[in-house]
Every structure is written in C-alpha cells, then in structure tokens.
Amino acid sequence: MDSPSQISVLETAWQWWTYAATYEGYFAATRRLLGVLWEFARDSTPDRLRARFGDAEYDWDYRVNTTSGAVGWRDRLLGMFHSAYQPTEPAAFHEMIGAVQQGLDSGREVLGFRDFTFIDLGSGKGRTLLMASDYPFRRIVGVELLPSLHKIALQNLRQYKSESQKCFALESICADATEFPLPEDPLVIFLFNPFPESGMRKVISNLEQSLRAHPRPVYVLYHNPMLEHTLSERGPLKKIAGTHQYSLFAKQFR
Ligand SMILES: C[S@@+](CC[C@H](N)C(=O)[O-])C[C@H]1O[C@@H](n2cnc3c(N)ncnc32)[C@H](O)[C@@H]1O
Structure with a gap:
C-alpha cells in the first residue's frame, strides 16, 4: 500500500455532483458545486495560504511536516469534496x-x-x-x-x-x-x-x-x-x- 494510485479530481467532482444531484436536484447540486469552486479560489489567495502556516509550530518542534500550509492545490481541491486537511492542535x-x-x-x-x-x-x-x-x-x-x-x-x-x-x-x-x-x-x-x-x-x-x-x-x-x-x-x-x-x-x- 506504499504507492497507491492518485485519486482523480474530475472523477471525485463528478461523484460528488451525482450524489448531490440525487438528493437536491441538478440545479441545486450545480449551484453548490460552483460554491465549492468559488470557496477553493478564495482559499487560494496569498493571505489564506499564509494563514494556514499558523499551525506549523508543532513541525518546528519535532522536525516533521504536518502543516496544512504545505498542501498542494490538487489535495486542497480534493479536500473540498471530502474534507479539507487540517491537523489537530x-x-x-x-x-x-x-x-x-x-x-x-x-x-x-x-x-x-x-x-x-x-x-x-x-x-x-x-x-x-x-x-x-x-x-x-x-x-x-x-x-x-x-x-x-x-x-x-x-x-x-x-x-x-x-x-x-x-x-x-x-x-x-x-x-x-x-x-x-x-x-x-x-x-x-x-x-x-x-x-x-x-x-x-x-x-x-x-x-x-x-x-x-x-x-x-x-x-x-x-x-x-x-x-x-x-x-x-x-x-x-x-x-x-x-x-x-x-x-x-x-x-x-x-
Ligand atoms: C480534518 S483532517 C484531520 C487530519 C488528522 N486526523 C488530524 O486530526 O490531524 C481530515 C482528513 O480526512 C481525510 N479523509 C477524508 N475522507 C476520507 C476517507 N473516506 N477515508 C480516509 N480519509 C479521509 C482527508 O483527506 C483529511 O486528511
């Protein structure tokens, strides 16, 4: 299990939309999808990116990488459809x-x-x-x-x-x-x-x-x-x- 294959962003978004559409209808699901993408764009501004490094103190203490600051755009986008990575204080x-x-x-x-x-x-x-x-x-x-x-x-x-x-x-x-x-x-x-x-x-x-x-x-x-x-x-x-x-x-x- 050390090299599991990547999860597709498009497939994940599609599954998310299909599930939402089943319960909420096409229109509401599409509106919510646009909301998710908008939130993702807002979350990618330099201020927000910098703010996420606020959780990095633990990493300095133990020389590890657990901060939510250093998470790439792909995983952040996937996180919008599952749950965003954030470490526990x-x-x-x-x-x-x-x-x-x-x-x-x-x-x-x-x-x-x-x-x-x-x-x-x-x-x-x-x-x-x-x-x-x-x-x-x-x-x-x-x-x-x-x-x-x-x-x-x-x-x-x-x-x-x-x-x-x-x-x-x-x-x-x-x-x-x-x-x-x-x-x-x-x-x-x-x-x-x-x-x-x-x-x-x-x-x-x-x-x-x-x-x-x-x-x-x-x-x-x-x-x-x-x-x-x-x-x-x-x-x-x-x-x-x-x-x-x-x-x-x-x-x-x-
Ligand atoms: C809020 S973070 C919490 C991280 C960690 N538990 C902590 O407390 O430091 C939630 C994590 O759940 C993962 N996740 C979401 N859906 C999952 C699933 N179906 N199976 C396994 N992990 C999942 C996300 O990728 C993310 O890393």
Whole structure:
C-alpha cells in the first residue's frame, strides 16, 4: 500500500455532483458545486495560504511536516469534496486523550491504554499518530484516503523523534476509512470531521457490525463534532464527556 494510485479530481467532482444531484436536484447540486469552486479560489489567495502556516509550530518542534500550509492545490481541491486537511492542535489532542483516561478510570475498566489500539480515521499527514505515541497504546494506526498525504505521513513516522514517545508500533494506511475493517482490539477511534454524513453513517454501521462480531470496549473521540447526531441517535455508544471542541462516546465493559 506504499504507492497507491492518485485519486482523480474530475472523477471525485463528478461523484460528488451525482450524489448531490440525487438528493437536491441538478440545479441545486450545480449551484453548490460552483460554491465549492468559488470557496477553493478564495482559499487560494496569498493571505489564506499564509494563514494556514499558523499551525506549523508543532513541525518546528519535532522536525516533521504536518502543516496544512504545505498542501498542494490538487489535495486542497480534493479536500473540498471530502474534507479539507487540517491537523489537530496538540493542546486539544492531549485534553481529549485525558478525557479517555478519565473514562477508563471512571468506568473502572481493568484495561489501560496498553490494551487499546488508537486508530485515526482520516489521518492526513499523521500528526495525531505522532501525538498518540506519547501514550502507551498497544498499536497506533492511521487511515488516510489521499495518497500524497499518506506518503508524507509515512515520512513523518520515520523522522519523528521524541523523548516522551511510549508507543513505537505506528502505521499509516492509504485507504477509504469508510470501508476499512476495524482492528479487533479494544479501540480508541479518533475522528476529526473526516466524512460527510453518509460516510459517518457507514463508519458507525461498520463499528456496530464489528462490535457484534467482537464485543470489546471502544471509545470514539470526535473532534469538532459537527455530525454528532449520527453517533448519538443510534448504536451501542453513549456520550460520556465533551466540550464545544469534542465529544467522547464509549462502549465500556464493567
Ligand atoms: C480534518 S483532517 C484531520 C487530519 C488528522 N486526523 C488530524 O486530526 O490531524 C481530515 C482528513 O480526512 C481525510 N479523509 C477524508 N475522507 C476520507 C476517507 N473516506 N477515508 C480516509 N480519509 C479521509 C482527508 O483527506 C483529511 O486528511
């Protein structure tokens, strides 16, 4: 999976339009497509390009490339049809993992991070994978749709060095996360708005099937939870914590 083929911009735009047209009609879908292209053009102005490098402090600290500033036009355009790449801020990430730790403590799980696989669905350049390695997870997996972001993630995994690193079993996989078979371990699933509603529903249904086949504790950390209702309205997960920045859902075992 190290050299996955490029994703076609035209094909992606066509699929996006066909899907939108099915639900909204040709006219509304075309108007929305023009809106997306307009937003892309606005997003390509020098001011906006410069502003995106505001997230690069982490890269200076660890000599990696996870900034959204250094993403080419092709991937930015593809991001308009899936979800734009944006890395998670370190402080927010550690706060979210702290909530999982509290969940483990309050649920009196006999398990700890050591028993869990951390999986980021829509992992981009892999910043969360690096940050998660500060915790003693059993394994850390990222699943990213865009081959070029995945390639950079692989480079970052090779280059990263930190004295606080506790997990060394890190991998990035290039695949569609909505079709990805979830590992059968206890899981901490990380989502930073990677999918539209249809993708979220697919992932939740995969998770339900996986939990029926292999019952186990699962935590879902949903960063910037714009489609939180898709998780709360069905399925075996209950919301156990959250702020305006994230929601934590869990299926715990007592
Ligand atoms: C907002 S970024 C989050 C990046 C990373 N999780 C983080 O928090 O630093 C969302 C990522 O999801 C990816 N993505 C979108 N749809 C996807 C899919 N179906 N499968 C895998 N990745 C996807 C995008 O390419 C993008 O890199």
